[in-house]
Amino acid sequence: MVATLIAERVSERYGLLNLPPVAISCSHEHEGMPGLAGTVSVSPATLMAIVNDVRRSLQRAGIHNLVLVNAHGGNYTLSNLAQEANVESAAVALFPGNEDWKAARATAGIVTGGRADMHAGELETSILMHAFPDSVGDTYANNDHDSPSRNHLTTLGMKAYTTSGVIGMPSLATAAKGQAVIEALVDRFAGCLSLFDDDHPTRRAING
Numbered sequence: 626m627v628a629t630l631i632a633e634r635v636s637e638r639y640g641l642l643n644l645p646p647v648a649i650s651c652s653h654e655h656e657g658m659p660g661l662a663g664t665v666s667v668s669p670a671t672l673m674a675i676v677n678d679v680r681r682s683l684q685r686a687g688i689h690n691l692v693l694v695n696a697h698g699g700n701y702t703l704s705n706l707a708q709e710a711n712v713e714s715a716a717v718a719l720f721p722g723n724e725d726w727k728a729a730r731a732t733a734g735i736v737t738g739g740r741a742d743m744h745a746g747e748l749e750t751s752i753l754m755h756a757f758p759d760s761v762g763d764t765y766a767n768n769d770h771d772s773p774s775r776n777h778l779t780t781l782g783m784k785a786y787t788t789s790g791v792i793g794m795p796s797l798a799t800a801a802k803g804q805a806v807i808e809a810l811v812d813r814f815a816g817c818l819s820l821f822d823d824d825h826p827t828r829r830a831i832n833g
Contacts, residue, residue: 627749628696630756632831634807635814641831647675651699654782660789669702676706690821692718692831715820725813733805737794746793755803766796
């Protein structure tokens with residue numbers, strides 16, 4: 626939902642082709658949690674294959690620049706994909722990057738930092754309150770959960786650090802913060818777009 630929102634707002638601002646979202650990706654760290662029953666993932670290899678197939682299809686249509694809008698930290702493999710795709714020239718961009726999120730947090734007055742505010746905390750809840758208020762339950766303000774040390778996340782998964790799926794402080798969330806975050810990200814996308822040599826909007830696509 627967050628990635629799709631960002632992609633829609635960015636495509637509207639900058640006149641880009643907005644592709645349908647890839648709704649299932651790599652969420653293996655969430656599997657097996659009582660509070661997130663039914664989590665479905667694809668393998669990193671499958672996610673890379675999907676993106677590469679989309680790229681090849683776009684290239685046949687004359688579109689050679691692709692922006693991957695990623696709002697899930699578990700999709701590590703997208704960084705490797707982009708690095709490989711960009712060896713010869715800028716072809717694939719990932720957005721938002723860590724610096725984009727950091728700047729947007731500061732602009733919006735998000736109190737918690739990126740590490741403490743990992744999942745369903747102040748940032749994500751604020752964005753949902755702004756754009757999808759019906760998706761935020763009435764108990765969000767009572768679900769704060771701090772888990773400062775997660776050194777073995779990739780081995781043990783999130784179930785070792787939270788039972789609800791929350792790592793962060795959703796009680797601090799407001800719709801105004803969410804709106805400010807999205808607006809800041811849309812503004813910062815101009816820097817991402819400038820990395821591509823070809824400045825014709827019909828040769829670019831965006832995928833949440």
